[in-house]
Amino acid sequence: MIRRLLDGPLKGFPDLPPVWLAGFMALAFVIDRGMPLVAMFGPAYAALGGLLMLCALALVGWSAVWFWRKKTTIEPHHTPSALIVEGPYRISRNPIYLGLLLFLVGYVLRLGSLAPVILPFAFFKVLQTRFIGPEEAALRRLFGVEAQEYLARTRRWL
DSSP states (O other), X not given: OHHHHHHTTTTTOOOXXXXXXXXXXXXXXXHHHHOOOOOOOOHXXXXXXXXXXXXXHHHHHHHHHHHHHHTOOOSTTSOOSSOOOXXXXXXXXXXXXXXXXXXXXXXXXXXXXXXGGGHHHHHHHHIIIIIIHHHHHHHHHHHHHHHHHHHHHSOSOO
16 A cells, blocks of 8 residues: 555655654644544653653664664665664664654654554554565575574564
């Protein structure tokens, strides 16, 4: 379904995770304002959401540094020149995607209503299908046994 959207009405859409995140955040805002259902989260959840967003930014930044250190592309759908297994990549195969997902969860908590709570699950699915699956297949092709061993010993998320 996502592929049909990108090949059809969204042709030329920049297919990048931060762009998808921005879209999901905008959708969460619209849903929250348009049909908040239940204003169930209080100030403590808003503070927790803010803290989660800050931690997510730190994780994304820490992860991005490793692309710079290894002199490889950070852009999805481009061919990497190195397999990164250090830093946050020792704990998670996808710390940037994890950070983006946590950022969205924090944002939804800060909004404070029940209506947009489903969106992080949908964003998770987009990350899995649009980015993680193809990237892991590419790593297997490019780095062979080394990639297979890394993928086997390191969890996809946490």
